[in-house]
Amino acid sequence: MANEMTGADMLIQALTDLGVEVVFGYPGGAVLPIYDALFRQPEGRRAIRHILVRQEGGAVHAAEGYARATGKPGVVLVTSGPGATNAVTGIADAMMDSIPLVIITGQVPTALIGTDAFQECDTIGITRHCTKHNYLVKDPAKLGDVVHEAFHIATSGRPGPVVIDLPKDVQVASAPYRRPTATTTHKSYRPQIKADPAAVETAVEMLAAAERPVFYTGGGIINSGPGAAQMLRELQRLTGAPVTSTLMGLGAFPASHPAWLGMLGMHGTYEANLAMSEADLIVNLGARFDDRVTGRLDAFAPRARKIHVDIDRSSINKNVRVELGLVGDVGRVMEDMVRLWKARQYPAQDLTPWFARLDEWRAKKSLGFPSSATEIMPQHAIRRLWEATKHRAPIITTEVGQHQMWAAQHFGFEAPNKWLTSGGLGTMGYGLPAAIGAQIGFPDALVIDIAGEASIQMNIQEMATATQYRLPVKVFILNNEYMGMVRQWQDLTYAGRHSQSYSDSLPDFVKLAEAYGWGGIRIERPDELDDGIEAMLRADGPVMVDCRVAKLANCFPMIPSGAAHTEMILHANEVSGEMDDEAKALV
Amino acid sequence: MHIRPEAAERHTLAVTVDNEAGILARIAGMFSARGYNIESLTVADVTEDASVSRITIVTSGAPATIEQIIAQLDRLVPVHRVVDLTDTGPHVAREMALVKVAGTGDHRIEALRLAEVYRARVVDATTASFIFEVTGGPEKIDKFTELMREVGLVEVARTGVAAIARGKDPL
Numbered sequence: 001m002a003n004e005m006t007g008a009d010m011l012i013q014a015l016t017d018l019g020v021e022v023v024f025g026y027p028g029g030a031v032l033p034i035y036d037a038l039f040r041q042p043e044g045r046r047a048i049r050h051i052l053v054r055q056e057g058g059a060v061h062a063a064e065g066y067a068r069a070t071g072k073p074g075v076v077l078v079t080s081g082p083g084a085t086n087a088v089t090g091i092a093d094a095m096m097d098s099i100p101l102v103i104i105t106g107q108v109p110t111a112l113i114g115t116d117a118f119q120e121c122d123t124i125g126i127t128r129h130c131t132k133h134n135y136l137v138k139d140p141a142k143l144g145d146v147v148h149e150a151f152h153i154a155t156s157g158r159p160g161p162v163v164i165d166l167p168k169d170v171q172v173a174s175a176p177y178r179r180p181t182a183t184t185t186h187k188s189y190r191p192q193i194k195a196d197p198a199a200v201e202t203a204v205e206m207l208a209a210a211e212r213p214v215f216y217t218g219g220g221i222i223n224s225g226p227g228a229a230q231m232l233r234e235l236q237r238l239t240g241a242p243v244t245s246t247l248m249g250l251g252a253f254p255a256s257h258p259a260w261l262g263m264l265g266m267h268g269t270y271e272a273n274l275a276m277s278e279a280d281l282i283v284n285l286g287a288r289f290d291d292r293v294t295g296r297l298d299a300f301a302p303r304a305r306k307i308h309v310d311i312d313r314s315s316i317n318k319n320v321r322v323e324l325g326l327v328g329d330v331g332r333v334m335e336d337m338v339r340l341w342k343a344r345q346y347p348a349q350d351l352t353p354w355f356a357r358l359d360e361w362r363a364k365k366s367l368g369f370p371s372s373a374t375e376i377m378p379q380h381a382i383r384r385l386w387e388a389t390k391h392r393a394p395i396i397t398t399e400v401g402q403h404q405m406w407a408a409q410h411f412g413f414e415a416p417n418k419w420l421t422s423g424g425l426g427t428m429g430y431g432l433p434a435a436i437g438a439q440i441g442f443p444d445a446l447v448i449d450i451a452g453e454a455s456i457q458m459n460i461q462e463m464a465t466a467t468q469y470r471l472p473v474k475v476f477i478l479n480n481e482y483m484g485m486v487r488q489w490q491d492l493t494y495a496g497r498h499s500q501s502y503s504d505s506l507p508d509f510v511k512l513a514e515a516y517g518w519g520g521i522r523i524e525r526p527d528e529l530d531d532g533i534e535a536m537l538r539a540d541g542p543v544m545v546d547c548r549v550a551k552l553a554n555c556f557p558m559i560p561s562g563a564a565h566t567e568m569i570l571h572a573n574e575v576s577g578e579m580d581d582e583a584k585a586l587v
Numbered sequence: 588m589h590i591r592p593e594a595a596e597r598h599t600l601a602v603t604v605d606n607e608a609g610i611l612a613r614i615a616g617m618f619s620a621r622g623y624n625i626e627s628l629t630v631a632d633v634t635e636d637a638s639v640s641r642i643t644i645v646t647s648g649a650p651a652t653i654e655q656i657i658a659q660l661d662r663l664v665p666v667h668r669v670v671d672l673t674d675t676g677p678h679v680a681r682e683m684a685l686v687k688v689a690g691t692g693d694h695r696i697e698a699l700r701l702a703e704v705y706r707a708r709v710v711d712a713t714t715a716s717f718i719f720e721v722t723g724g725p726e727k728i729d730k731f732t733e734l735m736r737e738v739g740l741v742e743v744a745r746t747g748v749a750a751i752a753r754g755k756d757p758l
Contacts, residue, residue: 129620133664188667314658
């Protein structure tokens with residue numbers, strides 16, 4: 001047949017047809033035919049660029065960063081066995097945070113599957129419950145369709161990771177490839193995009209009648225696209241309701257807006273959590289009532305009726321029972337709500353009494369922190385970093401822990417896709433590779449990984465990737481020589497018994513940076529902070545900043561695990577020391 | 588709002604899925620990963636071209652859990668439809684059991700007599716044993732095996748429940 005090609009060539013052809021520009025990967029025995037096909041690509045504008053990482057886990061996080069920053073699916077190529085298992089953490093991370101990825105894993109030849117062959121593992125079995133879907137392709141004639149279908153599933157509905165496991169003999173065998181037509185519909189997978197009009201009408205009526213409404217927004221708005229963030233602003237303008245957001249939704253609504261309450265939840269602001277607790281209507285837009293947000297479920301938002309908009313039907317009534325659930329794309333649903341609100345000519349409500357109460361709570365200044373003349377307070381460092389960079393609309397990635405929460409609290413985001421963090425799985429080591437992926441997507445953007453000295457070491461090998469591709473990523477380490485969030489929980493729950501939560505034998509980060517061909521800067525005293533940040537921003541290439549911060553600072557405000565929104569700890573001196581077994585058993 | 592703990596209800600779900608490798612692992616794994624119960628699960632392809640399988644799952648849980656199970660099943664890519672037969676109206680649920688009874692004398696006669704009452708067929712017989720084939724709702728099978736226990740039951744194999752809604756309309 002004229003258009004017959006090998007499985008490997010077919011994969012590259014399908015990826016090219018799908019508009020894939022970049023693949024993050026690491027070669028190995030079971031993907032050699034694919035790497036050869038990549039090598040043989042005709043040079044030119046449409047050739048797929050391969051970014052060679054230093055560990056497969058880094059490839060997946062880089063693809064996540066690329067996807068979150070650009071809105072396009074991230075593509076990963078790794079070998080069988082350890083290549084696939086190393087990728088699993090990132091795949092689970094993408095599943096939890098609804099990041100569209102397509103991961104191609106090599107597999108031993110079909111005849112060897114099940115024989116415990118060299119570098120064999122049951123990739124499909126291992127990834128079945130941490131992917132949105134996965135495929136083992138045994139017939140090269142089906143490969144083209146599978147690749148196209150995988151991208152459709154990864155990017156539509158609630159996005160997520162899709163694994164294609166490709167045995168080596170299928171990569172070598174030949175079959176005809178045909179480009180699928182646009183009208184091909186999947187036989188069982190049809191995500192609901194438009195919500196039931198009657199439910200939209202009820203939602204708008206509830207909103208128009210509310211005296212103390214609040215919008216509780218989440219990562220679904222980011223996933224829906226920039227149009228959804230615009231629609232949120234429009235809906236807020238019409239209704240006047242205040243807005244809070246989950247960790248994943250930061251940037252969907254501008255932090256400089258007067259109706260912005262800050263993040264909610266465990267490390268959210270006092271005003272955001274009290275607003276949830278006192279509201280008479282909560283409109284959940286693309287969030288999922290996660291346990292970090294709700295706190296103790298039986299005390300969550302006791303006075304509010306709840307509306308939940310989610311593209312994933314299983315999210316509705318999963319953790320919190322709601323009065324009204326709308327299944328659909330949150331951007332489209334908000335568009336319908338805006339249209340109906342305008343058609344009905346509802347007046348903007350008088351929310352003055354509600355905002356007066358919000359202002360009382362704001363006056364608590366829950367993000368306040370003690371200042372120090374001798375030590376750099378980590379919160380202060382983030383605020384200075386924000387002040388120095390906000391005019392450049394930087395893309396911020398983080399690792400996981402105290403620095404992540406401080407960044408969420410003290411860095412203001414004005415636009416979506418600028419905040420890349422591991423929310424659901426909470427994966428230390430996410431930030432550096434995610435920054436690399438974001439920088440690949442936006443070569444001219446300022447990309448900063450706000451890190452901790454413990455997290456950064458979990459994928460520190462990716463510094464070489466940044467060096468190789470001349471990516472000017474900045475890594476800003478808040479170095480307190482502790483796994484700070486673990487230590488904070490030990491302070492709160494275990495009377496300060498700091499079991500294994502310290503960072504010993506740290507590398508000299510400045511020398512390490514230099515060894516990788518990066519710039520290295522150390523900031524030790526408060527009066528060095530601004531100059532250090534300035535030097536980091538001036539550098540053309542990648543820079544690692546070792547910012548020594550107050551060692552024992554803890555992240556407040558905080559709702560202890562299993563507590564209600566009204567039981568926030570605002571300051572360190574309110575910490576009691578030891579908790580009962582019930583509290584210890586909670587995450 | 589409070590969610591009160593609710594009593595577990597038994598529900599029979601009919602699920603149509605793509606007949607593809609690994610589908611059973613996908614379904615069963617979702618149940619175990621999320622801590623749901625499976626009381627019985629049966630699967631077989633039901634279309635002419637063998638492309639679609641029908642799975643009958645008997646599960647139990649509070650109403651909110653059942654609702655969540657249905658939503659989680661529906662979310663799986665190869666799942667076509669999930670119908671809660673318990674909710675949609677009257678349905679017929681049947682299973683088949685093979686019951687081996689060993690014994691002599693009075694026990695043997697009593698076993699045969701009970702089998703007749705339960706319309707169980709003898710599908711194998713030796714001078715010291717019978718195998719009965721019995722069909723019916725799960726309660727009937729339970730009752731039959733319970734009775735057989737008293738007259739020399741040695742082994743039971745059950746198929747699990749197949750269920751279908753009453754009336755002329757298809758799923």
